[in-house]
Amino acid sequence: MVSLTAAGSGSRARSASVESGAGRGVVTGKYFNFNPLPPADDVLGNPLVVQNLPTHKRPKETWRSRMSRFLSGLNLGNGSQTTRLRWKLQDTIASVLASVSPAVTLAERRGPQGRGGKAVPVIIVRHPYHLRHVFDMIPQLPQELGAERRFLEILASRILKKYGEQMSAMKGGVAFSFEHEAKEYFHAGFKLERQIKKVSNPEERFAALQNIYAVYFHGRQYYYYALLRREKLQPDNKLFMFFSRACYFMARIDWSGQLLEKPNPRSLPSRDEMMFYVQRDKTVLMRYRSDPDFQRQVKSVLEAFPS
Numbered sequence: 001m002v003s004l005t006a007a008g009s010g011s012r013a014r015s016a017s018v019e020s021g022a023g024r025g026v027v028t029g030k031y032f033n034f035n036p037l038p039p040a041d042d043v044l045g046n047p048l049v050v051q052n053l054p055t056h057k058r059p060k061e062t063w064r065s066r067m068s069r070f071l072s073g074l075n076l077g078n079g080s081q082t083t084r085l086r087w088k089l090q091d092t093i094a095s096v097l098a099s100v101s102p103a104v105t106l107a108e109r110r111g112p113q114g115r116g117g118k119a120v121p122v123i124i125v126r127h128p129y130h131l132r133h134v135f136d137m138i139p140q141l142p143q144e145l146g147a148e149r150r151f152l153e154i155l156a157s158r159i160l161k162k163y164g165e166q167m168s169a170m171k172g173g174v175a176f177s178f179e180h181e182a183k184e185y186f187h188a189g190f191k192l193e194r195q196i197k198k199v200s201n202p203e204e205r206f207a208a209l210q211n212i213y214a215v216y217f218h219g220r221q222y223y224y225y226a227l228l229r230r231e232k233l234q235p236d237n238k239l240f241m242f243f244s245r246a247c248y249f250m251a252r253i254d255w256s257g258q259l260l261e262k263p264n265p266r267s268l269p270s271r272d273e274m275m276f277y278v279q280r281d282k283t284v285l286m287r288y289r290s291d292p293d294f295q296r297q298v299k300s301v302l303e304a305f306p307s
Contacts, residue, residue, distance in 0.1 A: 032257035036214040038127035048125040050100040050162045054154050059147040061090055082144050089148045095120040096134055128225055139276040160229040178226035179233050185219030186242035206257045216246035227280040240284045244301045271305045
């Protein structure tokens with residue numbers, strides 16, 4: 001019998017966060033955590049503060065939109081679905097700016113920051129996961145909100161670049177790379193995944209799947225952050241393929257921590273979301289244009305995700 005919680009996992013697998021979360025397992029009675037905490041070594045000591053925020057590029061809210069929002073607050077109108085999403089995005093942008101702005105003191109970060117008479121959440125950011133709800137929203141935004149999406153991407157890039165600088169300083173000047181971290185997580189998860197069939201004990205299998213899930217979770221997020229940060233990826237990297245494999249495997253784990261034969265389509269990213277990553281990974285685009293075999297491979301991968 002093989003234990004995957006330690007054997008062949010590597011440092012990234014061993015350090016993956018598996019704190020309690022939602023979803024009690026039927027067999028073990030334990031909770032399966034679908035939202036791992038940030039890796040402890042990657043959490044900044046002080047809240048992240050970003051200078052020179054690109055506020056001049058922020059999409060402006062028209063007076064008509066402000067009036068519609070005001071009337072909606074009085075239950076005198078609802079607005080279209082796109083309009084309501086645009087209001088949500090404007091509040092999200094205000095929250096992010098308030099959370100990392102150098103003009104906001106630490107004391108002010110502990111409470112809501114008013115904007116235009118509306119309170120928005122102010123978040124203490126010590127790791128990108130603290131803004132994960134914002135980053136995860138970006139690939140899902142429709143074309144109608146392209147201006148808001150582009151601004152959020154610019155904002156995300158500035159935040160992640162500053163975070164990388166702070167991490168490099170914490171590591172004594174050693175350059176921090178989301179690409180490198182993602183590669184380590186993906187390789188560790190792949191090694192663990194190959195051994196899962198050897199584990200029959202229910203409790204050990206539950207723990208092993210939790211460990212694989214956490215490692216793949218960090219790999220997926222860090223690959224995405226490498227794209228948002230616009231890191232120059234190694235030309236021969238295989239991160240997109242690892243990313244796709246991680247998405248597929250994680251969607252096979254159900255609420256109870258059991259491994260299904262096939263992935264749950266509702267747990268998979270959509271094909272449009274996967275295209276979002278392809279379009280921002282220049283190494284994938286370059287190989288796609290020059291390598292017919294790789295082109296067929298990418299098309300096959302994308303077809304495996306729901307349209």
